[in-house]
Amino acid sequence: MRKAFSVIAGILLVAAVPPGLAAGPSVNESGLHAAAARNDAAAIRDLLSAGADIDARDGRGRTALLVATHGNRIDAAQALIEAGADVNARDDIHDSPYLYAGARGHLEILTMTLAHGADLKSINRFGGTALIPASERGHVETVRTLIEAGVDVDHVNDLGWTALLEAIILGDGGSRHQRIVDLLLAAKANVDLADREGVTPLQHARNRGYEAIEKRLVAAGAR
Template sequence: MLKLALLSAWLFLAALCPPLLAADDAMDIRLHKAAAADDVTAIRALLAGGAEIDARDASGATALLVAAHGNKVNAARALIEAGADVNAKDGIDDSPYLYAGARGHLEILKLTLSHGADLRSVNRYGGTALIPAAERGHVETVDTLIEAGVDVDHVNRLGWTALLEAILLGDGGPRHVKIVELLIKAGANVDLADNDGVTPLQHARGRGYGGIVALLEDAGAK
């Protein structure tokens, strides 16, 4: 009876008290928090103490991806220089490289490019970093990715290239006009149509984007 009572008491306490995190798990969590806070001193101390540099949080993000989310350049630099994987993807196929490119976080993007970024990697829509950068009007980012050698004519799962997204999801303003100009200069196929057979020029005319229309016509688009 005594043993049964002790067992019941132990089970009751176990139900009330969640299991303690392993020391390594707690350290990895602190690494993610240090990345979010841009705390380089803490990052270096945690890594020196044995924290796993590419450990994942509940979303599958590494500490480097957390730093990229917040555009924490100092944290990203410290992690990348310590060997963090710039191509490690989370549960929705974002990597530090892809996220920095899509969001126009230029300094972090350049760090990833100089440390092994996979230019052929794609996001959950099947698009390269160039496509969302073009859509969102990140001129310098688009220029940087073109110079790095990203395929300007890559087609995502929606049937869109960077040129098409700059028109379809852009606003036709100066930033998107400049991006179209950069893509044309980089050799983008100006007649590569979407899944419905509509060309970039037809989309630009339909939206009244005169500056883009002029660029496409000068490039011989149909």
């Protein structure tokens, strides 16, 4: 009987705890993620002033800044970054605000992360730098920005691909990817760095019928 009473009392005690005060983020921390999602910079500043943990994690390991970055919520991201949010804090799948902004072409947030300590050598869950998915997805200005910031243009990811290879293999051969190839070549990307099967960027371009990219590679001395 005493044991049953203890269990019931425990259940009632848990039920009496207000939402947000149980195990997990505090009310302020949960509010910070919500404010970031709705791009409410004023609420973010109020919550931080009240003592919210700026780098607290949600159920997926995301900070409020990463939530803001997911939605390209520029005002929220700016408020958080200027308050000292960690631009390199990774979630459960190894995304950080810097890496995600680069991969998705969220240029304004990316620029802010670069100005506040972004780790240019950090890699995503595929072993790639921010430059590689940016090149694949055709984010021309993002690629330019990352190159100018000093990201290694010849970094090889876990698939055995560089930014140049991904721009060709996963790109569409159109004007955006042609411009990205131009940027990578101007940055002295290795035009003959092949994939794990020994297929070079030039061979991939030819196999896909990307004549404009093929011409660029040949002009750069590709074999």
